[in-house]
Structure formats: C-alpha cells, structure tokens
Amino acid sequence: MAVYTDQTQRKIEIAQAPQRIISTVPSQTELLAYLGLERQVVGITAYCVHPKDWLQKKTVIGGTKDLQIEKIRQLQPDLIIGNKEENIKEQIETLAKDVPVWLSDITSVDDALAMLQAVGEVCHRPEPAQKLVGQINDLRALAKTELAVPSLYFIWKEPYMVAGADTFISAMMQECGLENKAPQNEQRYPTMSLQEICQSSAQQIILSSEPYAFTTADAHFLSRETGKKVKIVDGELFSWYGSRMAKAFPYFQRLHQELAMMHGAFKC
Numbered sequence: 001m002a003v004y005t006d007q008t009q010r011k012i013e014i015a016q017a018p019q020r021i022i023s024t025v026p027s028q029t030e031l032l033a034y035l036g037l038e039r040q041v042v043g044i045t046a047y048c049v050h051p052k053d054w055l056q057k058k059t060v061i062g063g064t065k066d067l068q069i070e071k072i073r074q075l076q077p078d079l080i081i082g083n084k085e086e087n088i089k090e091q092i093e094t095l096a097k098d099v100p101v102w103l104s105d106i107t108s109v110d111d112a113l114a115m116l117q118a119v120g121e122v123c124h125r126p127e128p129a130q131k132l133v134g135q136i137n138d139l140r141a142l143a144k145t146e147l148a149v150p151s152l153y154f155i156w157k158e159p160y161m162v163a164g165a166d167t168f169i170s171a172m173m174q175e176c177g178l179e180n181k182a183p184q185n186e187q188r189y190p191t192m193s194l195q196e197i198c199q200s201s202a203q204q205i206i207l208s209s210e211p212y213a214f215t216t217a218d219a220h221f222l223s224r225e226t227g228k229k230v231k232i233v234d235g236e237l238f239s240w241y242g243s244r245m246a247k248a249f250p251y252f253q254r255l256h257q258e259l260a261m262m263h264g265a266f267k268c
Contacts, residue, residue, distance in 0.1 A: 146178025
C-alpha cells in the first residue's frame with residue numbers, strides 16, 4: 001500500500017496504479033490527458049473543456065463547486081484529483097470517506113510545478129510528468145523579464161472582481177511582467193468600483209477571457225472611463241496550472257514586447 005501526501009498535507013493510501021480516476025478541476029484534467037491517462041479517467045466536470053472531445057467521451061459529474069456525489073460514487077473511482085480552492089470542502093470531505101482524494105493547493109508557479117510531479121507520482125506516470133516540468137522550467141527561463149507594469153487583472157464583471165495577491169493568477173502576472181495592484185484586503189478576489197479602479201495606481205488593465213468573457217466593448221468602456229491602457233488576454237494561460245503552462249510562457253514572451261512598447265519598458 002503506497003502512501004501519498006497531497007498539497008494540503010492530507011495523506012492518502014492507494015494499493016496500486018489508479019484505474020478509475022475522476023478529475024474535479026479543468027486544468028488538472030488536461031494534465032491527466034497529457035500524462036496519457038485517457039483510459040483511466042472516467043469522470044470530469046462540465047468545465048473540463050480540454051481535451052475538447054472528453055466532454056463527449058467521459059461522464060460529467062457536475063461543476064467544480066457542485067459535484068454530483070451519487071454519480072461519482074456510481075463510477076466507483078479509485079482516485080479523485082481535486083483542488084482546495086476550486087472544490088467545496090464539505091463535498092471533498094464526503095467523497096474522501098470512501099475514495100482516496102488528492103488535493104492540490106496552488107498559489108505560486110513552484111506550487112504548480114510540484115503538483116505536476118506529485119500527480120505524476122500518484123498516477124504512476126513519473127517520467128512524462130518530470131519531462132513536462134523540465135520543459136516548463138526551460139520556457140520559464142526564456143520568458144524571464146524585468147518589466148513591472150502596475151496592473152489590475154479582471155476576472156469578473158458586475159461587480160468588477162480582480163485577482164488578489166495570494167493567487168496563482170497573481171504569480172503568473174509577475175512572470176508576465178505585470179505588478180499586481182489589487183486592493184490589499186482579506187479577499188482573494190477583491191471587488192472594485194469604477195471609482196476605485198480610476199483611483200488605483202495601476203496603469204494597465206488586463207481583462208481575462210475566462211471565467212468572465214470580457215469583450216472589446218468592455219475594453220473600450222474601461223479605457224474611456226479610467227484613462228488606463230486595457231488589454232484582453234487568454235485567461236487559461238494565466239489561471240490553468242497544469243500542462244497548459246507549457247503554452248503560457250511563450251505567450252508571455254510575446255506579451256512582454258507589446259507591454260514594453262505600450263509602457264516605455266518599465267523596469268523593476
């Protein structure tokens with residue numbers, strides 16, 4: 001019986017290589033596909049849009065925050081892979097009474113890289129996981145920048161919500177050359193009024209494509225009302241902490257050039 005410790009310091013026991021896996025987080029579902037576990041993954045959430053064909057092939061077990069417990073039990077999983085922030089604590093605790101549940105807890109790039117390795121271990125795919133980590137580290141080094149553009153990263157509208165400092169998005173902002181100027185309070189995703197946005201020291205507004213799909217109309221409105229520069233970005237590349245990180249850092253390299261031109265090459 002192998003014992004694994006997840007990123008919340010919970011220990012789980014697994015007798016053999018998992019053959020019936022459920023993923024409750026989109027970015028980790030994509031990672032399982034990368035690791036070659038298509039046959040083993042039996043259940044995913046309605047938001048697991050990568051790989052694109054899995055929503056037709058796999059059993060959908062609800063959303064990240066409204067898991068269908070009975071449907072999950074009927075699938076008879078021998079491993080559930082979730083996330084502390086994305087999933088509801090009480091639902092995870094209920095599932096963990098019957099099934100090993102491995103939880104990630106990610107607020108930094110290093111946390112994400114550790115998750116990749118750990119999931120590779122628990123799913124008996126250590127070699128491809130280690131290869132992926134090496135690839136991401138190489139791409140991360142190439143994307144290193146001295147830019148530090150004061151910025152706000154918007155994830156929602158009505159009310160406006162931004163990524164706070166203690167989030168993975170904020171860590172990826174830093175990698176991209178964006179200095180997070182979100183309000184410093186207890187909220188991980190603070191709300192902001194239009195007046196507060198105008199008064200912020202941020203000079204760049206970043207609008208994400210998800211979870212709220214901001215439009216060019218939103219960008220034009222905020223640019224006009226705040227006088228700040230506004231850009232819409234691919235939100236998956238800032239918030240997905242699985243294998244998609246290998247696509248994020250080349251994307252950041254391209255953004256660096258645009259930001260440097262827009263802001264006169266701010267430096268730390």
